[in-house]
Amino acid sequence: SQKIEQNSEALNIQEGKTATLTCNYTNYSPAYLQWYRQDPGRGPVFLLLIRENEKEKRKERLKVTFDTTLKQSLFHITASQPADSATYLCALAGYSSASKIIFGSGTRLSIRP
C-alpha cells in the first residue's frame, strides 16, 4: 500500500542553523508534492509545491527538492528562527486527475534560541 514517512516525529535545531526535514514515500509515483506548516490548534497552511519534473523549488528561506529516484523530498529552512517552530507536513498527489492528495504524519520542528 502507499506509504509516506517523514523522517522523525520531532527535530530540534539551534537558531541560525539550517533545518532539513525528509519525506520518503513507497509504492507510489507522485506527480506533485506539497509542503504545509501547521501550528498548534490551527489548520495546515500551504508553503510550496514541486512537480515531479522539477528538481528544486525555493521561496525566501525555504527550499524543497524532489528526487523521484530516491523517492524522497527534502525541505530546508535556512537561517532558522524560533518562529519557524511548527509541525511540517508533506503531501503527495499522483498522475491521474482523480488522484487524491495523501498527507504524511508530519515532523515537529523546534528551533531553540
Place this chain on the structure above:
Amino acid sequence: DVKVTQSSRYLVKRTGEKVFLECVQDMDHENMFWYRQDPGLGLRLIYFSYDVKMKEKGDIPEGYSVSREKKERFSLILESASTNQTSMYLCASSQGQDGRYQPQHFGDGTRLSIL
C-alpha cells in the same frame, strides 16, 4: 485571503448521537475536503467533493456521510457517533477542476469528543 470557517472549535457529543460538522469557504472554490487528524496517523481523507451535490469517498468513509447543497458549504455527518470517532476534524478547499496541484486551504479544525 481565502477563509475556511468551521462551525465549532470544540464539540462534545454522546455515543449514538447524530453529529453535524459544518464548513464554509468564501472563495468560490470547486473542491472541498473533510479530513480527520490523529496523532501519528497524519491527515486521513474522509470524503471530498468536486462540485455541488457531488461527493466521493476518501480513505476512511465508514461511519460518515457528507452533504454539499451549495458550492460554499460542505457538511460532514456522523450518522451514529462512536468513541473511535473522537478526533480533530479538518475541512479544506481548493480551486480548479484538478485538485492535485492546487494548494489546499484549511479551516482551524473541530476537536470532537465522543463520550
